[in-house]
Amino acid sequence: MRKTTVYDVAERAGVSTATVSFTFRRPDKVKPATRERVLKAARELDYVPSANARGLARGKTGALGLYSFDMLIERPQGSDLEDFATEDIFERPDVLVYPLYADEVQRGFEVECWHRGQTVLLGTAVSKRDNGSITDIAGRVDGLALFPNRGTDDLPLARLCRSIPVVRIGETDGELPSADVICDNEGGIAALVDHLVDVHGVTEMSFIGELATYDMHRRFEAFQSRAAERGIAMGRPLLDDSTSFSREWLVNLCEAI
Structure with a gap:
Protein backbone atom coordinates (compact mmCIF):
# COMPACT_ATOMS: atom_id res chain seq x y z
CA MET A 1 0.00 0.00 0.00
CA ARG A 2 1.41 3.40 -1.00
CA LYS A 3 2.15 5.80 1.84
CA THR A 4 -0.01 8.92 1.90
CA THR A 5 1.98 12.08 1.20
CA VAL A 6 1.49 15.79 1.77
CA TYR A 7 0.59 16.08 -1.92
CA ASP A 8 -2.35 13.70 -1.46
CA VAL A 9 -3.69 15.72 1.45
CA ALA A 10 -3.26 19.00 -0.44
CA GLU A 11 -5.17 17.62 -3.43
CA ARG A 12 -8.00 16.26 -1.27
CA ALA A 13 -8.33 19.52 0.70
CA GLY A 14 -7.92 21.76 -2.35
CA VAL A 15 -4.99 23.69 -0.89
CA SER A 16 -1.25 24.01 -1.46
CA THR A 17 1.31 21.72 0.14
CA ALA A 18 2.60 24.76 2.05
CA THR A 19 -0.83 25.18 3.65
CA VAL A 20 -0.84 21.52 4.70
CA SER A 21 2.60 21.98 6.22
CA PHE A 22 1.54 25.12 8.09
CA THR A 23 -1.59 23.35 9.38
CA PHE A 24 0.59 20.90 11.29
CA ARG A 25 3.56 23.12 12.09
CA ARG A 26 1.95 26.51 12.66
CA PRO A 27 -1.83 25.99 12.96
CA ASP A 28 -2.26 29.54 14.28
CA LYS A 29 -1.19 30.83 10.85
CA VAL A 30 -4.00 29.00 8.99
CA LYS A 31 -7.64 30.11 8.82
CA PRO A 32 -9.89 27.89 11.01
CA ALA A 33 -12.05 26.76 8.08
CA THR A 34 -9.01 25.91 5.96
CA ARG A 35 -7.30 24.18 8.87
CA GLU A 36 -10.34 21.99 9.52
CA ARG A 37 -10.54 21.08 5.83
CA VAL A 38 -6.89 20.00 5.83
CA LEU A 39 -7.25 18.00 9.06
CA LYS A 40 -10.38 16.29 7.71
CA ALA A 41 -8.51 15.29 4.55
CA ALA A 42 -5.59 14.03 6.66
CA ARG A 43 -7.90 11.88 8.77
CA GLU A 44 -9.63 10.43 5.72
CA LEU A 45 -6.30 9.54 4.13
CA ASP A 46 -4.64 8.34 7.37
CA TYR A 47 -1.88 10.89 6.86
CA VAL A 48 0.91 11.13 9.43
CA PRO A 49 3.19 14.21 9.16
CA SER A 50 6.86 13.45 8.65
CA ALA A 51 9.04 14.66 11.50
CA ASN A 52 12.05 14.61 9.18
CA ALA A 53 10.27 16.83 6.68
CA ARG A 54 9.26 19.29 9.40
CA GLY A 55 12.84 19.33 10.61
CA LEU A 56 14.16 20.14 7.16
CA ALA A 57 11.66 22.98 6.84
CA ARG A 58 12.68 24.49 10.19
CA GLY A 59 16.37 23.68 9.99
CA LYS A 60 15.97 21.84 13.31
CA THR A 61 14.76 18.40 14.33
CA GLY A 62 13.17 19.36 17.63
CA ALA A 63 14.93 16.37 19.23
CA LEU A 64 17.81 16.02 21.68
CA GLY A 65 19.98 12.92 21.93
CA LEU A 66 21.22 11.07 25.02
CA TYR A 67 24.04 8.62 24.34
CA SER A 68 25.22 6.06 26.86
CA PHE A 69 27.73 3.28 27.28
CA ASP A 70 26.96 2.67 30.95
CA MET A 71 23.97 0.42 30.35
CA LEU A 72 26.42 -2.17 29.03
CA ILE A 73 28.88 -2.51 31.89
CA GLU A 74 26.90 -4.09 34.72
CA ARG A 75 26.99 -7.82 35.42
CA PRO A 76 23.76 -9.86 35.28
CA GLN A 77 21.95 -10.05 38.62
CA GLY A 78 23.18 -12.83 40.86
CA SER A 79 26.55 -13.35 39.16
CA ASP A 80 29.78 -13.38 41.15
CA LEU A 81 32.19 -10.49 41.01
CA GLU A 82 35.01 -12.87 40.09
CA ASP A 83 33.09 -14.05 37.03
CA PHE A 84 32.30 -10.51 36.00
CA ALA A 85 35.97 -9.50 36.16
CA THR A 86 36.79 -11.91 33.30
CA GLU A 87 33.88 -10.90 31.05
CA ASP A 88 34.01 -8.63 28.04
CA ILE A 89 31.77 -5.75 29.12
CA PHE A 90 30.45 -5.36 25.57
CA GLU A 91 30.05 -9.08 24.89
CA ARG A 92 26.85 -9.95 26.75
CA PRO A 93 25.15 -6.76 27.94
CA ASP A 94 22.23 -6.92 30.33
CA VAL A 95 20.35 -3.68 29.78
CA LEU A 96 18.03 -4.43 32.70
CA VAL A 97 20.86 -3.87 35.17
CA TYR A 98 22.94 -0.70 35.06
CA PRO A 99 24.13 2.07 37.40
CA LEU A 100 21.32 3.89 39.15
CA TYR A 101 22.73 7.32 38.35
CA ALA A 102 22.35 6.62 34.62
CA ASP A 103 18.68 5.88 35.16
CA GLU A 104 18.19 9.06 37.19
CA VAL A 105 19.99 11.24 34.65
CA GLN A 106 18.01 9.74 31.80
CA ARG A 107 14.72 10.34 33.60
CA GLY A 108 15.67 13.94 34.37
CA PHE A 109 16.72 14.46 30.76
CA GLU A 110 13.40 13.11 29.48
CA VAL A 111 11.31 15.12 31.94
CA GLU A 112 13.07 18.36 31.03
CA CYS A 113 12.64 17.67 27.31
CA TRP A 114 8.96 16.97 27.94
CA HIS A 115 8.57 20.33 29.68
CA ARG A 116 10.25 22.04 26.73
CA GLY A 117 8.27 20.18 24.07
CA GLN A 118 11.27 18.36 22.63
CA THR A 119 11.66 14.76 21.58
CA VAL A 120 14.31 12.47 23.10
CA LEU A 121 16.38 10.12 20.99
CA LEU A 122 18.33 7.51 22.98
CA GLY A 123 21.46 5.85 21.65
CA THR A 124 23.70 3.11 23.03
CA ALA A 125 27.02 1.73 21.87
CA VAL A 126 27.10 -1.89 20.76
CA SER A 127 30.89 -2.15 20.87
CA LYS A 128 33.81 -0.24 22.37
CA ARG A 129 34.66 1.50 19.09
CA ASP A 130 31.14 1.94 17.84
CA ASN A 131 31.59 5.34 16.20
CA GLY A 132 28.87 4.74 13.65
CA SER A 133 25.95 4.75 16.07
CA ILE A 134 26.92 8.02 17.75
CA THR A 135 27.43 9.85 14.46
CA ASP A 136 24.10 8.46 13.27
CA ILE A 137 22.21 9.78 16.29
CA ALA A 138 24.12 13.08 16.15
CA GLY A 139 22.88 13.61 12.61
CA ARG A 140 19.26 13.40 13.74
CA VAL A 141 19.23 15.71 16.76
CA ASP A 142 19.79 19.37 17.59
CA GLY A 143 22.06 18.61 20.54
CA LEU A 144 23.70 15.58 22.15
CA ALA A 145 24.46 14.63 25.77
CA LEU A 146 26.64 11.64 26.57
CA PHE A 147 27.79 9.71 29.60
CA PRO A 148 31.53 9.23 30.24
CA ASN A 149 33.15 5.86 29.79
CA ARG A 150 36.35 4.39 28.45
CA GLY A 151 34.28 3.51 25.41
CA THR A 152 34.19 7.19 24.47
CA ASP A 153 37.98 7.41 24.06
CA ASP A 154 37.77 6.68 20.33
CA LEU A 155 34.71 8.77 19.56
CA PRO A 156 35.06 11.65 17.07
CA LEU A 157 34.04 14.17 19.74
CA ALA A 158 35.94 17.09 18.23
CA ARG A 159 34.13 16.61 14.93
CA LEU A 160 30.76 16.26 16.67
CA CYS A 161 31.33 19.45 18.67
CA ARG A 162 31.84 21.35 15.44
CA SER A 163 28.50 20.20 14.04
CA ILE A 164 26.09 20.24 17.02
CA PRO A 165 26.12 21.29 20.70
CA VAL A 166 27.58 18.49 22.84
CA VAL A 167 27.22 18.10 26.60
CA ARG A 168 29.40 15.63 28.47
CA ILE A 169 28.09 14.36 31.80
CA GLY A 170 30.66 13.83 34.54
CA GLU A 171 33.66 14.47 32.33
CA THR A 172 35.81 17.41 31.20
CA ASP A 173 39.28 18.07 29.86
CA GLY A 174 39.13 21.72 28.78
CA GLU A 175 40.18 20.96 25.20
CA LEU A 176 36.86 20.25 23.51
CA PRO A 177 34.31 22.99 22.76
CA SER A 178 31.65 21.13 24.71
CA ALA A 179 29.55 21.96 27.74
CA ASP A 180 30.52 19.79 30.72
CA VAL A 181 28.25 18.94 33.63
CA ILE A 182 30.19 17.75 36.67
CA CYS A 183 29.37 17.27 40.33
CA ASP A 184 31.06 18.67 43.45
Whole structure:
Protein backbone atom coordinates (compact mmCIF):
# COMPACT_ATOMS: atom_id res chain seq x y z
CA MET A 1 0.00 0.00 0.00
CA ARG A 2 1.41 3.40 -1.00
CA LYS A 3 2.15 5.80 1.84
CA THR A 4 -0.01 8.92 1.90
CA THR A 5 1.98 12.08 1.20
CA VAL A 6 1.49 15.79 1.77
CA TYR A 7 0.59 16.08 -1.92
CA ASP A 8 -2.35 13.70 -1.46
CA VAL A 9 -3.69 15.72 1.45
CA ALA A 10 -3.26 19.00 -0.44
CA GLU A 11 -5.17 17.62 -3.43
CA ARG A 12 -8.00 16.26 -1.27
CA ALA A 13 -8.33 19.52 0.70
CA GLY A 14 -7.92 21.76 -2.35
CA VAL A 15 -4.99 23.69 -0.89
CA SER A 16 -1.25 24.01 -1.46
CA THR A 17 1.31 21.72 0.14
CA ALA A 18 2.60 24.76 2.05
CA THR A 19 -0.83 25.18 3.65
CA VAL A 20 -0.84 21.52 4.70
CA SER A 21 2.60 21.98 6.22
CA PHE A 22 1.54 25.12 8.09
CA THR A 23 -1.59 23.35 9.38
CA PHE A 24 0.59 20.90 11.29
CA ARG A 25 3.56 23.12 12.09
CA ARG A 26 1.95 26.51 12.66
CA PRO A 27 -1.83 25.99 12.96
CA ASP A 28 -2.26 29.54 14.28
CA LYS A 29 -1.19 30.83 10.85
CA VAL A 30 -4.00 29.00 8.99
CA LYS A 31 -7.64 30.11 8.82
CA PRO A 32 -9.89 27.89 11.01
CA ALA A 33 -12.05 26.76 8.08
CA THR A 34 -9.01 25.91 5.96
CA ARG A 35 -7.30 24.18 8.87
CA GLU A 36 -10.34 21.99 9.52
CA ARG A 37 -10.54 21.08 5.83
CA VAL A 38 -6.89 20.00 5.83
CA LEU A 39 -7.25 18.00 9.06
CA LYS A 40 -10.38 16.29 7.71
CA ALA A 41 -8.51 15.29 4.55
CA ALA A 42 -5.59 14.03 6.66
CA ARG A 43 -7.90 11.88 8.77
CA GLU A 44 -9.63 10.43 5.72
CA LEU A 45 -6.30 9.54 4.13
CA ASP A 46 -4.64 8.34 7.37
CA TYR A 47 -1.88 10.89 6.86
CA VAL A 48 0.91 11.13 9.43
CA PRO A 49 3.19 14.21 9.16
CA SER A 50 6.86 13.45 8.65
CA ALA A 51 9.04 14.66 11.50
CA ASN A 52 12.05 14.61 9.18
CA ALA A 53 10.27 16.83 6.68
CA ARG A 54 9.26 19.29 9.40
CA GLY A 55 12.84 19.33 10.61
CA LEU A 56 14.16 20.14 7.16
CA ALA A 57 11.66 22.98 6.84
CA ARG A 58 12.68 24.49 10.19
CA GLY A 59 16.37 23.68 9.99
CA LYS A 60 15.97 21.84 13.31
CA THR A 61 14.76 18.40 14.33
CA GLY A 62 13.17 19.36 17.63
CA ALA A 63 14.93 16.37 19.23
CA LEU A 64 17.81 16.02 21.68
CA GLY A 65 19.98 12.92 21.93
CA LEU A 66 21.22 11.07 25.02
CA TYR A 67 24.04 8.62 24.34
CA SER A 68 25.22 6.06 26.86
CA PHE A 69 27.73 3.28 27.28
CA ASP A 70 26.96 2.67 30.95
CA MET A 71 23.97 0.42 30.35
CA LEU A 72 26.42 -2.17 29.03
CA ILE A 73 28.88 -2.51 31.89
CA GLU A 74 26.90 -4.09 34.72
CA ARG A 75 26.99 -7.82 35.42
CA PRO A 76 23.76 -9.86 35.28
CA GLN A 77 21.95 -10.05 38.62
CA GLY A 78 23.18 -12.83 40.86
CA SER A 79 26.55 -13.35 39.16
CA ASP A 80 29.78 -13.38 41.15
CA LEU A 81 32.19 -10.49 41.01
CA GLU A 82 35.01 -12.87 40.09
CA ASP A 83 33.09 -14.05 37.03
CA PHE A 84 32.30 -10.51 36.00
CA ALA A 85 35.97 -9.50 36.16
CA THR A 86 36.79 -11.91 33.30
CA GLU A 87 33.88 -10.90 31.05
CA ASP A 88 34.01 -8.63 28.04
CA ILE A 89 31.77 -5.75 29.12
CA PHE A 90 30.45 -5.36 25.57
CA GLU A 91 30.05 -9.08 24.89
CA ARG A 92 26.85 -9.95 26.75
CA PRO A 93 25.15 -6.76 27.94
CA ASP A 94 22.23 -6.92 30.33
CA VAL A 95 20.35 -3.68 29.78
CA LEU A 96 18.03 -4.43 32.70
CA VAL A 97 20.86 -3.87 35.17
CA TYR A 98 22.94 -0.70 35.06
CA PRO A 99 24.13 2.07 37.40
CA LEU A 100 21.32 3.89 39.15
CA TYR A 101 22.73 7.32 38.35
CA ALA A 102 22.35 6.62 34.62
CA ASP A 103 18.68 5.88 35.16
CA GLU A 104 18.19 9.06 37.19
CA VAL A 105 19.99 11.24 34.65
CA GLN A 106 18.01 9.74 31.80
CA ARG A 107 14.72 10.34 33.60
CA GLY A 108 15.67 13.94 34.37
CA PHE A 109 16.72 14.46 30.76
CA GLU A 110 13.40 13.11 29.48
CA VAL A 111 11.31 15.12 31.94
CA GLU A 112 13.07 18.36 31.03
CA CYS A 113 12.64 17.67 27.31
CA TRP A 114 8.96 16.97 27.94
CA HIS A 115 8.57 20.33 29.68
CA ARG A 116 10.25 22.04 26.73
CA GLY A 117 8.27 20.18 24.07
CA GLN A 118 11.27 18.36 22.63
CA THR A 119 11.66 14.76 21.58
CA VAL A 120 14.31 12.47 23.10
CA LEU A 121 16.38 10.12 20.99
CA LEU A 122 18.33 7.51 22.98
CA GLY A 123 21.46 5.85 21.65
CA THR A 124 23.70 3.11 23.03
CA ALA A 125 27.02 1.73 21.87
CA VAL A 126 27.10 -1.89 20.76
CA SER A 127 30.89 -2.15 20.87
CA LYS A 128 33.81 -0.24 22.37
CA ARG A 129 34.66 1.50 19.09
CA ASP A 130 31.14 1.94 17.84
CA ASN A 131 31.59 5.34 16.20
CA GLY A 132 28.87 4.74 13.65
CA SER A 133 25.95 4.75 16.07
CA ILE A 134 26.92 8.02 17.75
CA THR A 135 27.43 9.85 14.46
CA ASP A 136 24.10 8.46 13.27
CA ILE A 137 22.21 9.78 16.29
CA ALA A 138 24.12 13.08 16.15
CA GLY A 139 22.88 13.61 12.61
CA ARG A 140 19.26 13.40 13.74
CA VAL A 141 19.23 15.71 16.76
CA ASP A 142 19.79 19.37 17.59
CA GLY A 143 22.06 18.61 20.54
CA LEU A 144 23.70 15.58 22.15
CA ALA A 145 24.46 14.63 25.77
CA LEU A 146 26.64 11.64 26.57
CA PHE A 147 27.79 9.71 29.60
CA PRO A 148 31.53 9.23 30.24
CA ASN A 149 33.15 5.86 29.79
CA ARG A 150 36.35 4.39 28.45
CA GLY A 151 34.28 3.51 25.41
CA THR A 152 34.19 7.19 24.47
CA ASP A 153 37.98 7.41 24.06
CA ASP A 154 37.77 6.68 20.33
CA LEU A 155 34.71 8.77 19.56
CA PRO A 156 35.06 11.65 17.07
CA LEU A 157 34.04 14.17 19.74
CA ALA A 158 35.94 17.09 18.23
CA ARG A 159 34.13 16.61 14.93
CA LEU A 160 30.76 16.26 16.67
CA CYS A 161 31.33 19.45 18.67
CA ARG A 162 31.84 21.35 15.44
CA SER A 163 28.50 20.20 14.04
CA ILE A 164 26.09 20.24 17.02
CA PRO A 165 26.12 21.29 20.70
CA VAL A 166 27.58 18.49 22.84
CA VAL A 167 27.22 18.10 26.60
CA ARG A 168 29.40 15.63 28.47
CA ILE A 169 28.09 14.36 31.80
CA GLY A 170 30.66 13.83 34.54
CA GLU A 171 33.66 14.47 32.33
CA THR A 172 35.81 17.41 31.20
CA ASP A 173 39.28 18.07 29.86
CA GLY A 174 39.13 21.72 28.78
CA GLU A 175 40.18 20.96 25.20
CA LEU A 176 36.86 20.25 23.51
CA PRO A 177 34.31 22.99 22.76
CA SER A 178 31.65 21.13 24.71
CA ALA A 179 29.55 21.96 27.74
CA ASP A 180 30.52 19.79 30.72
CA VAL A 181 28.25 18.94 33.63
CA ILE A 182 30.19 17.75 36.67
CA CYS A 183 29.37 17.27 40.33
CA ASP A 184 31.06 18.67 43.45
CA ASN A 185 33.46 15.77 43.94
CA GLU A 186 35.63 17.63 46.42
CA GLY A 187 32.75 18.75 48.63
CA GLY A 188 31.08 15.36 48.58
CA ILE A 189 34.22 13.44 49.49
CA ALA A 190 35.10 15.92 52.24
CA ALA A 191 31.64 15.46 53.74
CA LEU A 192 32.01 11.67 53.63
CA VAL A 193 35.41 11.70 55.31
CA ASP A 194 34.19 14.12 57.97
CA HIS A 195 31.14 11.94 58.64
CA LEU A 196 33.21 8.79 59.07
CA VAL A 197 35.60 10.58 61.43
CA ASP A 198 33.15 12.66 63.46
CA VAL A 199 30.23 10.23 63.69
CA HIS A 200 31.84 6.80 63.49
CA GLY A 201 35.31 7.52 64.85
CA VAL A 202 37.10 5.95 61.89
CA THR A 203 40.87 6.39 62.02
CA GLU A 204 42.01 4.50 58.92
CA MET A 205 40.53 4.61 55.41
CA SER A 206 41.09 3.36 51.88
CA PHE A 207 39.55 4.30 48.55
CA ILE A 208 37.96 1.43 46.62
CA GLY A 209 37.69 1.65 42.85
CA GLU A 210 39.61 2.01 39.62
CA LEU A 211 40.50 5.48 38.38
CA ALA A 212 38.99 5.09 34.93
CA THR A 213 37.01 8.34 34.72
CA TYR A 214 37.40 12.03 35.44
CA ASP A 215 35.06 11.84 38.43
CA MET A 216 36.94 8.94 40.01
CA HIS A 217 40.27 10.72 39.67
CA ARG A 218 38.89 13.88 41.30
CA ARG A 219 37.27 11.91 44.11
CA PHE A 220 40.47 10.03 44.86
CA GLU A 221 42.50 13.23 44.92
CA ALA A 222 39.91 14.85 47.19
CA PHE A 223 39.97 11.78 49.45
CA GLN A 224 43.74 11.93 49.84
CA SER A 225 43.64 15.64 50.60
CA ARG A 226 40.82 15.51 53.15
CA ALA A 227 42.12 12.39 54.86
CA ALA A 228 45.51 14.05 55.30
CA GLU A 229 43.84 17.17 56.75
CA ARG A 230 41.95 15.02 59.26
CA GLY A 231 45.02 12.96 60.21
CA ILE A 232 43.62 9.71 58.82
CA ALA A 233 45.99 6.79 58.36
CA MET A 234 46.12 5.46 54.79
CA GLY A 235 48.15 2.26 54.69
CA ARG A 236 46.63 1.44 51.29
CA PRO A 237 44.89 4.61 50.17
CA LEU A 238 43.83 3.11 46.83
CA LEU A 239 42.35 -0.36 46.52
CA ASP A 240 42.28 -0.43 42.75
CA ASP A 241 40.16 -2.63 40.47
CA SER A 242 37.32 -3.30 42.88
CA THR A 243 36.09 -6.22 40.77
CA SER A 244 38.93 -8.32 42.20
CA PHE A 245 37.32 -8.41 45.63
CA SER A 246 34.87 -11.16 46.53
CA ARG A 247 31.24 -10.50 47.40
CA GLU A 248 31.89 -11.79 50.93
CA TRP A 249 34.80 -9.35 51.36
CA LEU A 250 32.65 -6.42 50.30
CA VAL A 251 29.79 -7.47 52.59
CA ASN A 252 32.16 -7.77 55.54
CA LEU A 253 33.63 -4.36 54.77
CA CYS A 254 30.20 -2.73 54.69
CA GLU A 255 29.23 -4.40 57.97
CA ALA A 256 32.44 -3.20 59.57
CA ILE A 257 31.75 0.38 58.50
